[in-house]
Amino acid sequence: MFVPVDLPDALWNRDNMRQALAARDIAAVFRLARQYGGLSQSRIGIATGIGQGRTNEVFNGKRKIVSIEVLERIADGLGMPDRARQLLGLAPAIGEPQDSEAQAARIGITRVFAAQATAAQEIRDAAWQANEVDLLAVRALGLIGLNDSLLREPLTAERAEPVKARVLLLDPDSPAAAHRAHEIGESEESFTAGIRMSIARLRELTDQPHLDLSVALYNTLPTWRLIRVDQTIYLSMFNGATEGHQSAIYRLSAAQYNLLHTGFTRQYEDLWTTAERLI
Template identity: 50%
Template sequence: MYHREMIAPTSKGGPLALPDWAWQRPELRLALKTRDIGALLRSVQQYTGASQSRIAVAVGVLQGRVSEIVRGSRTVTTLELFERIADGLEMPDDARMLLGLAPRHPAGLDHLSASGRAEILAVYPSQSSARAEIQQRANEATAVEILAVRGLGIIGMNDSLLRSRIRQRTTTVRVLLLDPDGEAARRRADEIGETYGSFAAGIRLSIERLRDLATEGADIEVHVYNILPTWRLIGLDATLFLSAFGESHEGHTSPMYKLTGSPHGALHRGFHRFTDELRRTARRVV
């Protein structure tokens, strides 16, 4: 049972903590999922009794800006401000992930060595949970590396994860897709219950869409490989976002790991070596 009494706000600065039960309220979770920060801050006021000035101190923005957000006359769109709000409200990890942010304390990493934890910066439930951070990093990246099957949701279509950001910037892009004419494509289509014809057509469509980018002047290379896909990778400079394909599910629905290089770690170096070798043996089509 949830308690509705308001927690008296402290007059001091620093983070503003909501009671644990408040983060489970349906209206607050809906606000997180839809990134409606105005509704979120109104809930903060309801469950803590905090003034707009107190919220402003907690999240590190001007009180006038908080007022605009609460009234709905200003929306929050930058990853930096989402992070600042999450930190200022001491948002628990499940709430952070609903908002599309990485958890502060990813589950399942406690058993790793220090070098392993240094490489794995975050674990997301799926690509959609990492979408905001991937796009933010893509805005700043000078090199993009993609390992996928069809790649339509990553870069192939106009509303895909990275296409608009790559079109707007001078970025080196290297893409590895499954060979639509290879035996591995037939095996993958069978695994996920698609006809080979429609499955291969999706890959060919993505290749043509990437060829359009090259025609427009993008610095892009596309290769096709012919092994059964296991890993799905988005590399943005030195940061890798990694997920896996299963026998019955696509890579974007699996948990996604955020990796970075570590002096004594093997994962980051290993995946770079894997993609370099895969590209060496693949066939260039764009």
């Protein structure tokens, strides 16, 4: 069992600590943690999950740490902030507040919301000004299907140029729909009725002058729930116990190094290409 420690934040800004991290000199990192954090070898070993004997070998320069898994464990155990993790060559810790635009570009996840309820206002505000919106959902009743849904009002409001919206829904006649109904404990009839209701409500929007709407059906088991508002993606997931709006939501911003944003954009485009077009 690992018991992390709380080291002074200023420690990670020291030149000798930054040099040790960049060189992956874990012996020096441990010595500095002992010197400025008052930690014993034993406490460092407990924090990082390294046995007492091996910790002693690291301190004495007889053992080098090269395994990424062990480096991650050390970073977690010593409570390294993201700026220290990056010097060590590790990815930032998901969920830590971002402190610079460069860091946000590197991690790709620029904010984590506990659920849709905490992200709703930001998404709605962005949708009012959006030129393009993509949705990947199961039923989308809470997103756009109902009058009081998250995006129906912003996307149908008067604007200078129509907003282009694409909606991907789960095919109610697919085996995946029956599987998903079983996963969340709904009858297949009730579950698929919700999808058909959403389709009917979306058809009502086809004559909206300020909305250029396209709808298609996919037939694979839903995993990701995606809302793209211009270049920002709000990503959540479906699992066997919860719906997408109950999941944590990850905000992905388009950036040079953001593989997540690029990957999910590519996935959506591929899914749209193979989906059955309805509207």
